Amino acid sequence: MNDADRAAGIDEIVDVVLDAAPEIRGLQTDNRGGTLDRSNPTGDDIIAADDAADELLVDRLAAIEAVGTVASEERADVVDAGDGLSVTVDPLDGSSNLSANAPTGTIVGVADAPLPAPGSEFVAAVLICYGPVTTAYVAIDGEGVTEYEIPPSGDGGTNPAPRVSDAAVEIPSEPTVYGVGGGDDDWPPVVAGIVESLRDELKLRYGGALVADVSQMLTKGGLFAYPQLQSRPAGKLRYQFEVAPVALVVEEAGGASTDGTGSLLDRPATELHDRSPIYVGNRSLIDRVDSAFADAA
Helix, strand or coil: CCHHHHHHHHHHHHHHHHHHHHHHHHHHHHCCCCEEEEECCCCCEEEHHHHHHHHHHHHHHHCCCCEEEEEECCCCCCEECCCCEEEEEEEEECHHHHHHCCCEEEEEEEECCCCCCCHHHEEEEEEEEECCCEEEEEEECCCEEEEEEECCCCHHHCCCCCEEEECCCCCCCCCCEEEECCCHHHCCHHHHHHHHHHHCCCEECCCCCHHHHHHHHHHHCEEEEECCCCCCCCCCEEHHHHHHHHHHHHHHCCCEEECCCCCHHHCCCCCCCCEECEEEECHHHHHHHHHHHHHHC
């Protein structure tokens, strides 16, 4: 695929994902209380809203001529769509928040390589946050991050065009918030030490949906982490579907990422549903994380 075709393919993928956002928001209302008696490949329960979002996004992305492969967090195997770019999808991030009427999200990554792919091969990412309004961060490798506000569906099911709310997203230079998942009784000593060093400096903000927590950090500056745990040494979040796309967005917005040893974009990928620790935020805080792990080694 030449550069022009690749760029056009990325643009079409982004357009399809943004256009689907109002419908995904709506199906969460339609399926809020629905449950299914099955789990995804990493053992998480699939609810009706997960399933509906998965079907909608995978079908539309696989229909794009420039897309060769689509992989969803909800499916064990990839969907072969021909030749072209590889797309990863977490259709409904934080779906367990639906019962509490808390924010959810959608995460899409685009790689110019077969899956599983290292973050260095990801060329674009989209993070959609379904909060009081629907917003999206779109990162293109080497081109930065644009934030959009996505209006609700109009009359007759038409979707008004997204509006650019920030054409050049940059993480604030002064960090103000932090959020760390996993529970303090399950943190290894090095993670507990990192959190303790942040408590007197930053405000705790943690909502339980990755996209919403990352949006908080990108807006206010700070650190978000779902670290390695004593019960899960490899971490909890999926590298292809959550970690690599989020790392690309944060690094393109002037922030940094790590798993405790270096940039998440440099982490090797071995299995489609591999898990990974994640730390993203201001460079100064990520340097502190890396130093803490180096000292503990």
